[in-house]
Amino acid sequence: MNSQNKPKIPFEKTTNFFAWIAGALILFAAILVSLDILAREIFSDNLFESYEISIYIFAVTVAFSYAYALTTKTHIRIDALYVHLPYIYRVILDIFSCAVISMVAVGLAYYGWLTALESLSFPTNDIWGARSVSDLYVPLVIPQAMWALGLTWFALTSLLFLLKSLYFFSKKDYKSITYLIGIQKREEGDELTEALELTKNEKI
Amino acid sequence: NFANAKDLLNVIGNVSVTTQFKTLQKPFWTEKVPDASGGKIKVNFKGWNEMGLKGPEGLRLLMKGQTQVASFQLGHVSGEHPINDTTDLAGMSPTIDDFWKVTQAFRPTLEKFYEDNFGVKILTMQSFQAQILYCRDPLKSLADMKGRKVRSSGVSQSDFLSAIGASAIPMSFTEVQQGLQKGVIDCAITGTLGGYSAKWWEGANYLYTLPINFAAGVTAVNIKAWNSMDPSNRKIIEDRIKAHEQAMWDLNRSEGEMGILCNTTGPCPEGKPGGMKRVDPSNADMKLLKKIMLETVLPRWAKRCGSECAKQFNNTIGKVTGLSAPTS
Amino acid sequence: MTVIAVILLLLLAASGIYVAAVLGLVSVILGETFSFLPLMPSLGTVSWGASSNFLLVAVPLFILMGEILLRTGIAADMFNALDKWVNWIPGGLMHTNVASTALFAATTGSSVATAATIGTVAVPNIEKHGYGPSLFLGSLAAGGTLGILIPPSISIIIYAFLTDSSVNDLYLAAMIPGFSLAVMFSVAIYIACKINPSLSGTRDKANWSERFRALPHLLPPIILFLVVIGSIYIGIATPTEAASLGVVASLIFGLSRKRINLEVLKRSFEGTMKTTSMVLLIVVVAHFLNFVLQTIGATQFITDFMDNLGLNPYVAIVLIIAFYLVLGMFMEGLTLITVTTPIVVPVILALGFDQIWFGIVFVILIEASLITPPIGINLFVVQAVRGKGEFRDVVIGSLPFLIMMIGMIFLLLLFPGIAMWLPNLLN
Ligand code: NA
Ligand code: NA
Numbered sequence: 001m002n003s004q005n006k007p008k009i010p011f012e013k014t015t016n017f018f019a020w021i022a023g024a025l026i027l028f029a030a031i032l033v034s035l036d037i038l039a040r041e042i043f044s045d046n047l048f049e050s051y052e053i054s055i056y057i058f059a060v061t062v063a064f065s066y067a068y069a070l071t072t073k074t075h076i077r078i079d080a081l082y083v084h085l086p087y088i089y090r091v092i093l094d095i096f097s098c099a100v101i102s103m104v105a106v107g108l109a110y111y112g113w114l115t116a117l118e119s120l121s122f123p124t125n126d127i128w129g130a131r132s133v134s135d136l137y138v139p140l141v142i143p144q145a146m147w148a149l150g151l152t153w154f155a156l157t158s159l160l161f162l163l164k165s166l167y168f169f170s171k172k173d174y175k176s177i178t179y180l181i182g183i184q185k186r187e188e189g190d191e192l193t194e195a196l197e198l199t200k201n202e203k204i
Numbered sequence: 205n206f207a208n209a210k211d212l213l214n215v216i217g218n219v220s221v222t223t224q225f226k227t228l229q230k231p232f233w234t235e236k237v238p239d240a241s242g243g244k245i246k247v248n249f250k251g252w253n254e255m256g257l258k259g260p261e262g263l264r265l266l267m268k269g270q271t272q273v274a275s276f277q278l279g280h281v282s283g284e285h286p287i288n289d290t291t292d293l294a295g296m297s298p299t300i301d302d303f304w305k306v307t308q309a310f311r312p313t314l315e316k317f318y319e320d321n322f323g324v325k326i327l328t329m330q331s332f333q334a335q336i337l338y339c340r341d342p343l344k345s346l347a348d349m350k351g352r353k354v355r356s357s358g359v360s361q362s363d364f365l366s367a368i369g370a371s372a373i374p375m376s377f378t379e380v381q382q383g384l385q386k387g388v389i390d391c392a393i394t395g396t397l398g399g400y401s402a403k404w405w406e407g408a409n410y411l412y413t414l415p416i417n418f419a420a421g422v423t424a425v426n427i428k429a430w431n432s433m434d435p436s437n438r439k440i441i442e443d444r445i446k447a448h449e450q451a452m453w454d455l456n457r458s459e460g461e462m463g464i465l466c467n468t469t470g471p472c473p474e475g476k477p478g479g480m481k482r483v484d485p486s487n488a489d490m491k492l493l494k495k496i497m498l499e500t501v502l503p504r505w506a507k508r509c510g511s512e513c514a515k516q517f518n519n520t521i522g523k524v525t526g527l528s529a530p531t532s
Numbered sequence: 533m534t535v536i537a538v539i540l541l542l543l544l545a546a547s548g549i550y551v552a553a554v555l556g557l558v559s560v561i562l563g564e565t566f567s568f569l570p571l572m573p574s575l576g577t578v579s580w581g582a583s584s585n586f587l588l589v590a591v592p593l594f595i596l597m598g599e600i601l602l603r604t605g606i607a608a609d610m611f612n613a614l615d616k617w618v619n620w621i622p623g624g625l626m627h628t629n630v631a632s633t634a635l636f637a638a639t640t641g642s643s644v645a646t647a648a649t650i651g652t653v654a655v656p657n658i659e660k661h662g663y664g665p666s667l668f669l670g671s672l673a674a675g676g677t678l679g680i681l682i683p684p685s686i687s688i689i690i691y692a693f694l695t696d697s698s699v700n701d702l703y704l705a706a707m708i709p710g711f712s713l714a715v716m717f718s719v720a721i722y723i724a725c726k727i728n729p730s731l732s733g734t735r736d737k738a739n740w741s742e743r744f745r746a747l748p749h750l751l752p753p754i755i756l757f758l759v760v761i762g763s764i765y766i767g768i769a770t771p772t773e774a775a776s777l778g779v780v781a782s783l784i785f786g787l788s789r790k791r792i793n794l795e796v797l798k799r800s801f802e803g804t805m806k807t808t809s810m811v812l813l814i815v816v817v818a819h820f821l822n823f824v825l826q827t828i829g830a831t832q833f834i835t836d837f838m839d840n841l842g843l844n845p846y847v848a849i850v851l852i853i854a855f856y857l858v859l860g861m862f863m864e865g866l867t868l869i870t871v872t873t874p875i876v877v878p879v880i881l882a883l884g885f886d887q888i889w890f891g892i893v894f895v896i897l898i899e900a901s902l903i904t905p906p907i908g909i910n911l912f913v914v915q916a917v918r919g920k921g922e923f924r925d926v927v928i929g930s931l932p933f934l935i936m937m938i939g940m941i942f943l944l945l946l947f948p949g950i951a952m953w954l955p956n957l958l959n
Binding site for chain 3: 016019020022023024026027029030031033034036037040041051054055056058059061062063065066068069072074075076077078079080081082085090093094096097100101103104107108111112113114115118143144147183
């Protein structure tokens with residue numbers, strides 16, 4: 001398989017973009033929490049409600065990054081048995097694996113939305129439904145819906161991986177399946193290769 | 205052995221470190237009820253913290269029928285609906301007897317609300333001991349609380365804290381002891397014995413015995429599950445639940461002053477005394493608590509809960525306390 | 533039923549199915565088969581509870597901190613500086629490996645990050661200074677595992693999350709065993725090199741002026757350790773808040789060296805979210821599995837079963853430790869923690885052991901799993917960093933350190949105070 005006919009990785013650019021935003025938001029949360037510690041020491045007060053905000057940032061950014069760990073093959077798989085199997089079985093296991101993770105992703109997304117809707121439809125006196133027990137009193141549907149949206153993105157991405165692999169399977173193009181969803185890391189973007197690159201020129 | 209599904213109950217109990225859990229709830233659900241049924245009722249019983257839950261999930265799990273029976277604190281679900289705060293507003297009940305009256309007065313309303321809106325039947329309404337302040341630094345009165353960081357567990361407690369100029373910090377129960385010890389927070393609010401059991405006296409030195417509220421809670425059952433139970437089994441629970449509820453109230457009454465003694469000088473049947481300095485509230489502070497309740501806590505709650513809620517309050521709790529919530 | 537579940541779980545996991553997916557699948561099967569309630573509908577409520585937890589916010593924060601230290605070269609500078617100080621001991625650079633992994637461990641929460649970071653800087657020296665590769669590589673693989681024992685530690689945070697224990701107590705309890713283990717690693721190197729001098733390479737002894745000039749490069753990790761751990765114990769921060777301070781401090785170090793740019797940030801963000809989402813998917817699903825196991829009564833069943841066996845607690849715990857050493861050969865550390873904690877910890881408590889103490893024993897067992905073949909993540913990482921030669925070099929070279937880990941576990945069994953003294957003292 002030469003570089004021209006490598007299959008396109010589903011949503012690669014978008015998941016990557018989401019990861020940058022997510023990381024930036026985590027950094028933002030770290031700064032916010034640090035400022036709150038400072039404010040607490042100086043003015044004895046929480047200025048930014050960073051405790052609660054950082055929780056929501058965390059829940060939403062992680063949900064949006066599940067797909068990124070999928071496209072970069074970071075989700076953990078153990079190959080103790082796998083490596084001893086003939087190639088075609090490994091390909092079939094890859095597809096099965098992808099099917100199971102899609103199922104989990106769809107389940108998380110579906111029940112995630114149900115939880116958000118449940119919060120919204122709690123019979124309170126305003127339209128926002130259930131709220132957080134805190135000074136912020138945030139309508140829970142807001143962070144929960146964003147969280148469910150991230151889970152949905154994960155579900156869509158994994159389903160697309162599954163569909164693509166099934167398509168390649170029907171074409172007997174097993175190499176493409178291995179490239180897309182096999183355990184082996186793809187060459188580019190590998191963390192260790194990168195780490196080596198980074199320090200290659202460091203003098204020791 | 206699960207042949208008769210009607211007889212198998214999943215019960216989520218209260219937080220498992222409490223005496224209420226250990227001496228009452230656990231024996232009730234794992235021994236009394238199964239024994240009385242001659243083994244026809246099987247119970248799988250765990251405290252909510254043992255299930256890996258954070259506290260507020262109990263209500264939702266009950267509504268969906270994911271568990272048949274659950275105990276949870278009403279303050280933890282005060283965000284799910286403000287009506288959950290009604291019986292236990294900060295500053296409303298000076299003594300546990302006042303709190304009992306308030307609870308009884310509002311009980312039919314809350315029961316109906318739960319049945320109509322959540323599909324959940326309330327079996328018992330309980331609480332813990334009086335919720336009081338554990339502080340690191342000396343305090344003589346509420347005026348000293350200005351600027352302090354206080355761990356709170358509910359919307360109405362937060363309203364009270366903001367009114368006295370303290371800042372409310374949300375923190376999970378298990379983090380509080382270290383938080384007090386290291387000064388991440390200045391004070392924390394919990395029951396008189398609960399704080400002793402969790403060793404808060406290791407981090408806090410001053411116990412301010414002003415009773416803010418009582419950590420009201422319920423034990424409830426999913427109605428569908430309840431109705432589908434074998435009637436004779438249902439009766440076994442019905443016949444014993446009142447006495448169980450009574451036992452929880454009696455336990456809280458006996459533990460109220462005992463918890464204070466345990467935290468301070470002793471004698472303490474639960475272990476060695478905590479050695480905290482006891483500070484009893486002045487009459488002025490009792491009045492201030494009432495004033496804050498009237499001017500801040502009650503109106504804010506009424507605004508959150510809506511006019512229908514406020515009317516119900518006036519027709520029930522209002523009758524026994526003489527309080528009146530603004531209805532617009 | 534539990535036995536079937538565990539076998540199913542291990543079989544599926546070993547076949548290369550995503551670990552998170554296996555846990556999800558097993559939860560659903562158990563929940564639908566052994567519970568008379570369909571438990572699936574609580575998936576949303578329960579996983580929102582796990583996903584919106586302040587304690588777990590520390591996970592991406594620690595990873596981000598490590599990424600920044602790696603990508604701004606602060607880690608490499610630290611290695612070079614430490615080298616000037618410990619190089620003279622027989623075993624030379626290998627002590628540098630252990631010392632820098634220990635010091636880096638004190639700033640970051642991950643074993644893989646520690647092994648990869650220090651490994652990348654250290655490996656080129658094998659040939660340059662003529663070391664026997666195996667012990668050298670072993671010192672990196674094993675040293676890297678200190679990342680999860682010496683606080684701060686992601687593994688400790690996840691253990692605390694799953695068992696509802698105090699992170700502060702666990703950190704304190706890990707302190708003495710963590711640094712002692714680092715010293716024991718150095719002793720292992722010293723002994724090995726005394727027995728077989730060919731394992732050691734040439735040592736350039738640095739002079740004192742070089743040493744003192746190198747000192748400033750040790751400041752960032754020391755300051756970070758003080759910020760992240762100190763802020764907890766002087767009482768201005770919770771563990772997650774401390775991690776936030778650590779991120780901000782490492783950002784400031786990077787900025788002051790003019791090594792922060794958009795590219796560095798982008799790469800750090802990518803690395804952070806990759807690892808965080810990988811960890812969290814497993815933790816969230818394992819949390820749901822925990823809920824299912826509790827609801828169907830499986831945990832109670834196992835605890836009662838162990839109780840009925842009536843084993844002597846010490847016999848029982850030695851069996852449990854042996855079980856983990858074997859399981860750890862085949863399972864990856866995170867999976868090991870998340871899958872077994874809900875089942876094993878109640879048993880440990882029923883046997884009368886302390887859950888903080890066991891947390892430390894457990895983390896050392898996880899460390900061992902990272903350097904035992906066939907599946908040992910740190911072995912893989914070091915081999916990958918090395919990029920050539922035989923995998924068995926790394927495996928054999930890690931053995932002396934594995935022995936030290938097992939030794940430390942037995943020390944903890946005999947003298948629980950090694951772990952419990954600090955938390956008891958400060959409480
Ligand atoms: Na560490
Ligand atoms: Na292993």
